[in-house]
Amino acid sequence: MIQESITNEWAEFLAYTKEPTYAVRNKKDNGFLGRFTMDMLMENYGFARILTVLARGYLFHNPDGTPKGGDPYERTDDARRALCAWCSIPDRKNATPRAEWQFKTDFRELHGEFHELVEADGCGWYVRHLRGISNFISTNRDKVSKATHKLADNIEKLEDAWRKKVIQYQIPIFSAGTKGDLILRFDDVIADALELGALRTESIRLTDEQEQWLAEVTPSKVPLHVSRTLLGYYLANKPADSDWCVLPVTNVEAYLGSSALSRMYLKWLPEAVLERKQMDAGVCIYKMTVATTVTTICH
């Protein structure tokens, strides 16, 4: 799945908005999932980052990736509509029609404004991708890994779960009677996007010293591209006032195309290379001790 560096956020935006291709080389190749893992697709993990990247793309960039002029704070409604379009999913055929005041999940009216995100029939990018994967699995059951079959077998349940998520995303922040904390809402996504600013359109390249250091310290059972990815992400996202950096494990796994990061590699990297504090599922914060000289190159 790795094409661009993980530090190129515009490439990540494109991975969530361009028409995906579905192909498989062997049973271990999950490339047809796109920049998603089975956990993300089955359990809806990792969407805080996905939606934030999408919101940043629409708040700060023109369709070709160049910076958008004007005030992004004036465009929060545009970003919300883009998110609705991407998430859009038509109701079930036999569903009771929703009342005017209820949150809806079908945003087909946004097709004109965001034709790349939602079709005229109300199917947004994500549900099209979900169905695309499901169809691909169904027609290639013997070629794809057995673990992915459950996605095609449960596509209706996944679509129902997504409808519930799309409604939950629309709950206004600070509203009374919201059960449970840590729920994701479009309000949070857009606020985070404003805070994070424009997407990085360049990749960060490691220096020769950093490459050499990684080659020396990475244990043989951890692929070098994994520790390179972790260091690249660290250098790109470490805040100025702290050595600790938040690692969106689920999304990095989607980038790497395997869930081995949380299951194995993070545990196998010695503390001298990577120190981490575990947080909730899908996120940890980590520190890498290395000379932090960085060079950037354009793609």
Next chain:
Amino acid sequence: MDWKDNLDPSLFPPIRELIDTYDHCLRRIRSHKHPTPGNSKRRDIDRILTMRDQENTYDTDSLYALFTGIDAARIKTVRDALRAEQWHFLKPKERLSFLQEYLPEEAFRAYDGLFSDFRMGGYRVLGDIICDIDDADRQADKAKLHYKHDTTEMTAMIDAYHIRLPGVDYREAVATACRLCLAKITPPFQAIRYAEAMDRRDFIFDVLLEEADFYLIGGGNG
């Protein structure tokens, strides 16, 4: 001819109202006995502070303590303002103006930096605290037993619950008071028929079981 046709239509409204009051009274007592656990968002604040490597700089309990002197009405005003002014979308300078307008006390100035730091979902730190306190205030109001405009019947039933002897089930205490109120409308053995006509057999079993036992099962009906 249906037996229901022999019932006095003028008795239905007061009996229906009393049964509603009885139901409402039980709901209120249950809510008082088992208040919904507070939907604390402290975990969210801890998470934000940890993600910013500030878990040792700020203590969540102390942050909540800052707001202890503020009355419920003002907390609600701040919550309404957070939503109305879209606090989470405010620019850095506007955040400080908001804080000075709604939390003008000097004690808050030391926290302007924290509350206006929106990294890692930081806009939720102030929002979470305000929403938590406001929710707790609402909950406390919901858990009250007596309200100003309660009817005499409601007050009688709530009082019966309140002063019941140790070991007496709350449902039994309320049912006894309800029977007394019912007797002022119609004799309880008559009320069985009205409750049955209203399809409230559960009320008969709860409140009029003795009468039902005597008149319907024990042969008193003959």
